[in-house]
Amino acid sequence: MCSLSSPADDTEMQWCRTSLFQSAGREDEERCDFLFKIILIGDSNVGKTCVIQSFRSAEVTELQHNTIGVDFTVRSIDVDGRRVKMQVWDTAGQERFRTITQSYYRSAHGAMIAYDLSRRDTFDSLPHWIQALEQYGAASLVLVLIGNKCDLEAQRQVLFEDACTLAERSGALAALETSAKHHHNIEEAFQLMARELLVRHGGIHYQDNQSDSPTVYLHSDSHPIEGEQLEKRSCDC
Numbered sequence: 001m002c003s004l005s006s007p008a009d010d011t012e013m014q015w016c017r018t019s020l021f022q023s024a025g026r027e028d029e030e031r032c033d034f035l036f037k038i039i040l041i042g043d044s045n046v047g048k049t050c051v052i053q054s055f056r057s058a059e060v061t062e063l064q065h066n067t068i069g070v071d072f073t074v075r076s077i078d079v080d081g082r083r084v085k086m087q088v089w090d091t092a093g094q095e096r097f098r099t100i101t102q103s104y105y106r107s108a109h110g111a112m113i114a115y116d117l118s119r120r121d122t123f124d125s126l127p128h129w130i131q132a133l134e135q136y137g138a139a140s141l142v143l144v145l146i147g148n149k150c151d152l153e154a155q156r157q158v159l160f161e162d163a164c165t166l167a168e169r170s171g172a173l174a175a176l177e178t179s180a181k182h183h184h185n186i187e188e189a190f191q192l193m194a195r196e197l198l199v200r201h202g203g204i205h206y207q208d209n210q211s212d213s214p215t216v217y218l219h220s221d222s223h224p225i226e227g228e229q230l231e232k233r234s235c236d237c
């Protein structure tokens, strides 16, 4: 049985367990130590669905349709010997779904806000997404910024330094550049999120309090990091 920690209340926990087991089937009824709910938000077409697909199966199908409302997927990962079930909610980026998608913020433990680093406007709208999280999400929400499509380096319109600055200003855990297409930094993003949530929910104990640690920055050409080696690190911006 997974423990689904606050901010979800009992009703939410029950609902989560029910929908999790109904949707995910026997494979996901396996033992896990923790269950965390993560939402992916951000403008339409930044690649949220692809990021989740890449996390689920390391493969992304070329043709994606715009997400209607919300959808979720589940994958279990190991973090420092703990089995963590990540229930990842994909939300529609289109404005017309905003009321529906915002109703999912409250019960999330973590949020990943994605932008397309080849489209400046998707980065410029991040403050609005952050503000909406502050308004509708839990105060304890862990935030990660994701600059997706880093394979499109030649079309880059957003400096990584700008993302670092915003991450620091908004108290985000990390700023990463990812490519869902090439499965680059995807595992790292979810590992970082899972590890931080484990720390905050008592699953991992560190001598020093990690919530006081600096933000993690992972540029598109940073070396992949895995499991035990995953550490807080800074970029040179």
Ligand SMILES: Nc1nc2c(ncn2[C@@H]2O[C@H](COP(=O)(O)OP(=O)(O)OP(=O)(O)O)[C@@H](O)[C@H]2O)c(=O)[nH]1
Binding pocket: 042, 043, 044, 045, 046, 047, 048, 049, 050, 051, 061, 062, 063, 064, 065, 066, 067, 068, 091, 092, 093, 094, 148, 149, 150, 151, 152, 178, 179, 180, 181, 182
């Ligand atoms: N080059 C490149 N293209 C990507 C990447 N990730 C997604 N795409 C493409 O970007 C487009 C939009 O991807 P989606 O995952 O549907 O975007 P979304 O953010 O979920 O969009 P909404 O559902 O409308 O919110 C698709 O054509 C994808 O193939 C990436 O890492 N690199």
